[in-house]
Structure formats: C-alpha cells, structure tokens
Amino acid sequence: MKLSELEGKEVINMHDGVRLGMINQSELVFDEITGDLESIVIPNRENFFNVFGQEEYLIIPWEAIVKVGSEVVIVNLKSKNYKAYSS
Template identity: 45%
Template sequence: MKISDFQTKDVINIVDGKRLGQVSDLELDLRQGRIDSIVVPTDSRFFGLFGSGTEVVIPWRNIVKIGADVVLVRLDETKLYKQDDEPLAR
C-alpha cells in the first residue's frame, strides 16, 4: 500500500465514532522497515496554513482495520503534538 492510498481515507475513532480527518504523514521505523504510526492533522488549522497546527499521532497498534474508504482506530493511547513536537497537556 502506498502513502497516497492512506491519504484518501478518512480516519474514524471507533471509541466515539468521530471523524478525525485524513492521514497526512507516516512515522517509520527504518531499521525494521515498518510503519510506527500515522499522523492526522486536527481541524484547528485553516487550509493547513494558520492556527496552532496540532496533530494526532496514532500508533500502528491502535489501527483496528484499514478498509476501502476508512481507517478505523482506537484512540485510548494517542498523543497530541504541536508542529514543533512539544507534547500538549490533555
């Protein structure tokens, strides 16, 4: 599967049914050749240009199912990050 295939899918949290957005990036483990997590930008940015620019980082283990149109995730252990990778308080 290509990253462009991920970027066309909606990410849905199965815990509350909320649509989180679409995958913007992947975090890779280059030594083991696998995906560590997916990154989904929050809706706080205006066309990706203005705002705080927080992202939801979802570990690969939290992905429940990758379907034709959606990626289902469980967000119990997810962290929010600013653009400069400073953890945000929850």
C-alpha cells in the same frame, strides 16, 4: 497493502465515531531500521484557528489501527486519551 492504497481514506475513531482526518492530509512515520510503519500523524482539526498560528497534531500509533477498509481506517483511541497522542 501498498502505501498508495491508504491515500484518500478517512480515519474514524471507533469509540465515538469522530472523523479524525484523512490519510492524504497526514504524515506517515516509519522505523528507520525496519521500515515498519510506526504511526500516522494527522493535523488536529479542533485547533485550526490557533491564536499563535502553531499547528497541533494527533499521533496515532500503528497499534491503535483496528481495520483498514475500502474507504475508512478504524482506530481504537479513547476520547480521554486524544491529548496523550497530540504534540
């Protein structure tokens, strides 16, 4: 799969059906040595109006990605673990 093929896809959590964001609104993190994709970093929509103006991000490890479809990327994150991936 080409990197450009990920652009524009919605990221959906399979546990609760929540739309986490879009790939084109995110950053991709690659391993410097191998070039493998390690994670997708998506701006946390819940904290859009943070009091201090500091953005928070949801980091989705590549291992959590279940399926890349034609329009969506399905991830396997349990709701209670969202904060474990935020920075």
